Amino acid sequence: MIQKDDKKEKYIRQVCRNLRFSHEMKKRVESDLRTDIELRLESGKNMDDIIRELGTPREAAAYFNQEMAEEKKPKFSGDRGFFLAAAVITLVLIVCSYISSNQVNEVLKRGTYIVGAADGPTSVFITGRINDLPIHRIWGVVIIISFLAAIYLFTGHGKNRINYAIAIILSVAGILFSLLGIIYHLPFFELGNTVQVTFSFRMLFSRMNTLLIWISLILALMLAFAIHKRKK
Amino acid sequence: MTDKFVQQMKKGVLDMVVLRVIAEKDNYGYEIIQELERRDGEFFHLKEGTLYPVLYRLEDSGCICSAWQEGQGRSAPKKYYTATEQGKEVYNQYWQQWNEFVGCVRTICEEGEQ
Numbered sequence: 403m404i405q406k407d408d409k410k411e412k413y414i415r416q417v418c419r420n421l422r423f424s425h426e427m428k429k430r431v432e433s434d435l436r437t438d439i440e441l442r443l444e445s446g447k448n449m450d451d452i453i454r455e456l457g458t459p460r461e462a463a464a465y466f467n468q469e470m471a472e473e474k475k476p477k478f479s480g481d482r483g484f485f486l487a488a489a490v491i492t493l494v495l496i497v498c499s500y501i502s503s504n505q506v507n508e509v510l511k512r513g514t515y516i517v518g519a520a521d522g523p524t525s526v527f528i529t530g531r532i533n534d535l536p537i538h539r540i541w542g543v544v545i546i547i548s549f550l551a552a553i554y555l556f557t558g559h560g561k562n563r564i565n566y567a568i569a570i571i572l573s574v575a576g577i578l579f580s581l582l583g584i585i586y587h588l589p590f591f592e593l594g595n596t597v598q599v600t601f602s603f604r605m606l607f608s609r610m611n612t613l614l615i616w617i618s619l620i621l622a623l624m625l626a627f628a629i630h631k632r633k634k
Numbered sequence: 635m636t637d638k639f640v641q642q643m644k645k646g647v648l649d650m651v652v653l654r655v656i657a658e659k660d661n662y663g664y665e666i667i668q669e670l671e672r673r674d675g676e677f678f679h680l681k682e683g684t685l686y687p688v689l690y691r692l693e694d695s696g697c698i699c700s701a702w703q704e705g706q707g708r709s710a711p712k713k714y715y716t717a718t719e720q721g722k723e724v725y726n727q728y729w730q731q732w733n734e735f736v737g738c739v740r741t742i743c744e745e746g747e748q
Contacts, residue, residue, distance in 0.1 A: 427690075434686055437712040438664040444709060456682065465683035 409449040410439055413459055420463030423470065431466060541579055545617060548576020552621055555628035573625045580618035644677060650728040651678065652688050656698050657717040657725055663689060666715075689715060697721030 418432050442452050456462045551572035554565075655661060655669050663685055670678040692698045698715045705711050717725070 430690060431686060433713050434663045434689070435682065436710070437662055437714075438682060440705075440710050440712060441662055441664045462683070465681065466686070469683040470687045 413449065413453065416459030417463045420460055422467050541583060544579045545576050548572045548621060552624040573621060577618050577621045580621065640677065648688050649692060650725065650732060653692060653697055653717065653721055653725045656715050657722050660714050660716045662712055662714045697724050
């Protein structure tokens with residue numbers, strides 16, 4: 403029984419792998435094909451008989467592709483294209499900045515404390531002494547993985563609950579890391595003799611060109627869209 | 635030449651005959667193939683690759699809908715198709731138009747013979 407199921411699943415998998423359709427159409431064909439094979443098995447046929455009737459996986463897939471020529475091209479909607487393009491561009495930017503950040507990392511590793519004068523507000527950039535842990539590298543890797551997870555969800559995968567949960571967690575981690583990165587680069591203002599941490603919206607908006615903000619936004623949008631699609 | 639002619643005619647009426655079979659009774663894809671072959675195996679010996687596009691076209695246009703039936707015992711769930719009210723109306727229209735079409739073709743061809 404288990405062998406019969408393995409053969410059946412293997413056949414279906416191989417047929418679907420050779421189909422040139424959109425993901426949704428492949429799922430439809432898979433569900434119908436599975437039902438048809440089940441019914442043939444219940445009528446007393448074995449998988450060898452069925453393969454003789456339907457053809458080898460390649461033959462069956464070729465026949466499907468030929469008959470369903472209109473459904474061959476995946477439907478490429480405008481909004482999906484926009485998000486995917488944005489994701490690809492941002493990933494490229496991340497990789498470039500990751501490569502160039504090696505120089506920044508070297509500077510930060512030395513650990514410098516810069517304190518401004520006590521009279522008047524002064525931007526105070528406090529950089530902690532970074533130990534040997536490559537925080538920026540970890541940050542970059544998390545962002546890249548979270549993007550891949552978001553694309554995985556966005557392209558309609560993640561039907562399995564565990565895979566879906568893992569992809570969601572990774573994407574959310576990417577968003578949080580991006581937001582943390584924004585906060586990490588916010589300046590601190592010194593007022594009087596005390597160093598007071600003040601959140602400045604003006605400074606935040608002036609940094610709208612910051613890659614981190616765009617990464618967070620794009621990741622959040624992709625995630626929201628993927629969740630919305632799944633709920634449908 | 636005649637094979638191509640038959641293929642073209644078959645493609646033209648497939649929606650109608652499949653809709654007819656489903657309107658009579660809820661069916662699985664394989665059952666539709668078997669039923670068509672039982673009624674007329676000469677012209678309607680279909681393969682899954684020919685039937686599925688028809689089913690999806692009818693489903694997308696709202697003429698039929700699909701559902702899953704839980705398997706009995708250890709058998710797997712199966713997907714079956716049901717005709718909607720809209721589908722039954724569409725079939726009636728197809729049937730009426732088909733009869734008119736056949737009548738016209740017959741008139742043209744028989745007039746030529748006279």
